[in-house]
Amino acid sequence: MAVTGILLVLFLVVHMLGNLKIFTGETSFDHYAHWLRDIGTPLLPHTWYLWIQRTVLTVAVVAHIVAATVLARRARAARPVKYAHRKKVRGSYAARTMRWGGVIILLFVIYHILDLTTGHLNPQGDASNPYGNVVADFAPERWYVTLFYTLAIVTVGFHLRHGAYSAFRSLGQQTPRGERRARAGALVLAVALCAGYLVVPFAVLTGLVS
Amino acid sequence: MNLTLRIWRQKGPEDKGRMVTYPVDDVSPDMSFLEMLDVLNERLILAGEDPVAFDHDCREGICGMCGLMINGDAHGPQRGTTACQLHMRQFKDGETIDIEPWRASAFPVVKDLVVNRNAFDKIIAAGGYVTAPTGSAPEAHSTPVAKANADAAFEAAACIGCGACVAACPNGSGMLFTAAKLTQLSLLPQGQPERYTRVIGMVDAHDEAGFGGCTNAGECTPACPKGIPLNTIGRLNRDYLAATAKGAGNTPGS
Numbered sequence: 001m002a003v004t005g006i007l008l009v010l011f012l013v014v015h016m017l018g019n020l021k022i023f024t025g026e027t028s029f030d031h032y033a034h035w036l037r038d039i040g041t042p043l044l045p046h047t048w049y050l051w052i053q054r055t056v057l058t059v060a061v062v063a064h065i066v067a068a069t070v071l072a073r074r075a076r077a078a079r080p081v082k083y084a085h086r087k088k089v090r091g092s093y094a095a096r097t098m099r100w101g102g103v104i105i106l107l108f109v110i111y112h113i114l115d116l117t118t119g120h121l122n123p124q125g126d127a128s129n130p131y132g133n134v135v136a137d138f139a140p141e142r143w144y145v146t147l148f149y150t151l152a153i154v155t156v157g158f159h160l161r162h163g164a165y166s167a168f169r170s171l172g173q174q175t176p177r178g179e180r181r182a183r184a185g186a187l188v189l190a191v192a193l194c195a196g197y198l199v200v201p202f203a204v205l206t207g208l209v210s
Numbered sequence: 211m212n213l214t215l216r217i218w219r220q221k222g223p224e225d226k227g228r229m230v231t232y233p234v235d236d237v238s239p240d241m242s243f244l245e246m247l248d249v250l251n252e253r254l255i256l257a258g259e260d261p262v263a264f265d266h267d268c269r270e271g272i273c274g275m276c277g278l279m280i281n282g283d284a285h286g287p288q289r290g291t292t293a294c295q296l297h298m299r300q301f302k303d304g305e306t307i308d309i310e311p312w313r314a315s316a317f318p319v320v321k322d323l324v325v326n327r328n329a330f331d332k333i334i335a336a337g338g339y340v341t342a343p344t345g346s347a348p349e350a351h352s353t354p355v356a357k358a359n360a361d362a363a364f365e366a367a368a369c370i371g372c373g374a375c376v377a378a379c380p381n382g383s384g385m386l387f388t389a390a391k392l393t394q395l396s397l398l399p400q401g402q403p404e405r406y407t408r409v410i411g412m413v414d415a416h417d418e419a420g421f422g423g424c425t426n427a428g429e430c431t432p433a434c435p436k437g438i439p440l441n442t443i444g445r446l447n448r449d450y451l452a453a454t455a456k457g458a459g460n461t462p463g464s
Contacts, residue, residue, distance in 0.1 A: 071381065071423045078382025078422035080315050084218070084229050085308035087282040091428040096380065098425065166426040169441075172448030179441045 001071070002167035004064040009164065009189070011057055012156075016196040022209055026131040033130040065106070072099055094162035101159045108152035138204035146201045157194040161186050211237040211298060214306040215250065217262055220319050227319065229308070239299035243286060244269060244276060246298055247309075263322040271295040271435065274370030277377065278323055279310040284374035284433040292372065292435040312377035316384065316420040327373050329419035330387060336415035337408035338391040340400050359397040362445075366393035368436040378433035381422035386430040388416045389446035390438045396449055406453035413450055 021032045040049035088096075111121065116133060119125030124136040138146050164186035165179075173182050203209040212235045220227030234250050241249070244266050251261035267275035271292040278293045280286035286296040301307060311319050316329040355363075369390035376384045392412055395401030401408070417423075424443060431440045 071425060075381035075383075075422040075425075078315055078420060079313050081227075081313050083279060083282060083310055083313055084216075085279075085282045085310065090432050095425070095427045162426070169426045169444050170447055172444060172451055174441055174444035174448050176439060176441050179444070 001064060001067045001163075002170040004060040004067070005163050005167050007060040008057070008064065009160065011053075012160075012193055016193055019200050020196060022131065022134060022200055023203070029131045030129060061106075061109075065102070068099065068102060092162060094158040095166075097155075097158060098162055101155050104155050105152065105159060108148075108155070111148075112152075134200065135204055135210055138201040140205055143205070146205050149201050150198060153194055153197045156197075157190040160193060161190040164189050211239055211301070211303045213237055213246075213298075213301065213304070216306060216308045217323070218310045219262070219322055220311075222321060223318055229310075237298055239297065241298045242269065242294055243278070243280070243296040243298065244294045263320075263324045265324050266294055269294040272370060274372040277312055277325070277372045277374060279308075279312065279377055281308050284312075284377040285372075285435050289432060290435055290437050292370075295435075312373050314373075314376050314382045314384075314421065316382070317373060317376065325373070327371070329421070330371050330373065330384070332419055333384065333388055333412050333415045334391060337404065337411035338395070340395060341404060342400075344400065353399050355398060363394050363397040366390040366397070366438060366442055369394075369434075369438055370436060372435065374433045374435060375430035375438075376421065378429045379422065379424075380427050380429055381425055383424045383430075384416055384419070384421040385424035385443050385446070386434065386438055386440075388412050389442040392449065393442050393445045396445065405449065406456055409446060409449040409453045413446070 018032060018036075022029045037047045037050055044052075094101075115121045115137060116130070119127060119133065122133050122137055123139075123142070124133050126132060138149075165182045168178075168182040168186075173179065200209070212233070215232045215234055216229045217232060218227055219230045232250055232254075234246065234253075237246050237249065244264070247262060247264055254261045265275045265277060267273040269276075271294060274292075276293045277285065280293065280296070285291060285293045286300065288296055288300050309323065311317075311323045312325050312327075314325075317325040317327055320326050366389070369387060371387060371391075373384075373387070375386035376382060379385075392409055395408065396405050426440070426443070428440055431438065
């Protein structure tokens, strides 16, 4: 869980930084998007790097889900008779929504790829103009799309808040002081990624990017 | 105090079990929780009914025998307290209290509130000890131990093996117990020779017993009557990673 999770978080950071290029203007953003298909050229043919990265990420996602499923099945098997009286767990909201939160994030990622990668669910869907796709996607009259994106990103934030801390622990974080740092670091990471991702749709919604 | 108890009654391991309601009157707020159950049982015996079976021994919070899920809290609402040390003044007059056994497939119910915690013994048998006979306690200064390590080992050694961590864990994992029993040895010089075979053996025994996997949910430490810190599990994880990287282990002849 920890190793695949860290791979996915690294991707999230780079993806967020790429998104923020939308504030540098249409030409720059589109140029960046096209450059992504040319990373590694001329050593690698066009889009090869992209497909290598997509393969690695897909393997990481599948391994992450398999590990989560194994844990969930073990948890179910470990408590066949439920408590008649059970309080809400005392741990964090983030910790107890990891599993269903993960399912929501998976559904969101599928929607997101159909929307802004393949363009099937995008009102413009023009692969040569990603800037225009983003602007058309988060237009004010499509507020429900922005709302869905916001909910999904916040879910990712909660997932990261527990996930990042838990990854440190799984990889051997072992002191009380380190635990406080890991928790604080996970919170900062979650908030920073949420803010970085949400600023784009809200910039389009408010007309800052058009 | 007048209370309504809803207690899990189960005649034996094969019985399905159910919650049964018992009114208990004239409970003193100075009674311990187990004394209150004693009062109920005396009345049940006088009425010719089967008394409620529950585990207990020292009644001073150090043996680890008692263990009840009280209103959904392992060992009841007071932190850092075993059920035997919990007093009825923690409850309100007229309250309804739900009492259940630990729920885990690795802890099958023997009768009513008594569960079989033999799975913990299996984890200990898989490496939770030092093989070499060390004789009587040596002079304390003869083997220097860093203060921080001594303190952390002592903190882990406070585990009484009651099973509250498993009962509270949303995954039914016994990792806090396993980590405590491992850490009390892995931080001290005496525990070094078998350090890495120990962690592999104990984690394997834990998984084989049918406990769930740890997801760092953090439910165990608040439930633990001895407050074993959550970072103890990180010490186990680090030893486990080191042990798997090293291969078979470091015990000569194993």
